[in-house]
Amino acid sequence: MRFLGIDPGLLVCGYACLEIGPDGENLIEAGVVRTPADLALEQRLNRIAEDTASLIKSLSPDVVAVEELYSHYAHPKTAILMGHARGVILQKCAEAAIEVRSFSATRIKKSITGNGRASKE
Numbered sequence: 352m353r354f355l356g357i358d359p360g361l362l363v364c365g366y367a368c369l370e371i372g373p374d375g376e377n378l379i380e381a382g383v384v385r386t387p388a389d390l391a392l393e394q395r396l397n398r399i400a401e402d403t404a405s406l407i408k409s410l411s412p413d414v415v416a417v418e419e420l421y422s423h424y425a426h427p428k429t430a431i432l433m434g435h436a437r438g439v440i441l442q443k444c445a446e447a448a449i450e451v452r453s454f455s456a457t458r459i460k461k462s463i464t465g466n467g468r469a470s471k472e
Contacts (some may be wrong), residue, residue, distance in 0.1 A: 353379070355412035357403070359421040359436040362388060363396055364402070365398045379410060392435065407447045415444045419453045 352372070358365040365400040367381040384402040407415075417440055420430050444451045 352408070352414065353412045354414050354416060355410055356416040357405065357440055358418050359391075359399075359433055359440055361399075361432050361436050362386060363437060364399060364440075366406060368406075368412060396435055396439050399436050400443055403440050403443040404447070407443060407449065412449060414450045414456055415440075416440065416452045416454060417444075419455050 353368065353370045355368045362385065364384040365382075366384065368379040371379045371434060372378055384399065384406075386398045390398070400466055417437060418436060439450060
């Protein structure tokens with residue numbers, strides 16, 4: 352089974368594609384999709400949508416995992432902006448009829464590092 356994990360963001364979207372089979376896990380591809388900060392919001396969202404569609408087409412995932420929204424009381428605008436990016440990613444998954452699963456950032460970090468509060472570095 353092939354999984355595409357996406358960490359949505361307006362400036363940078365990180366992604367990794369893993370294939371899990373009888374021989375274990377195999378990293379197919381990982382990288383980032385960047386949008387220039389000087390583009391208008393709608394142009395950045397369009398670029399994220401196009402890049403997501405391209406990743407889906409080239410990597411052929413069975414399931415896409417996307418980070419859930421989280422809002423910190425001190426930075427509510429961050430979740431709103433991330434929600435725009437997440438929305439176009441979900442739309443491209445729906446368009447391609449691919450199952451989407453959502454996970455919290457702490458759950459993802461804990462499953463990878465054993466610590467839900469680990470840094471991204």
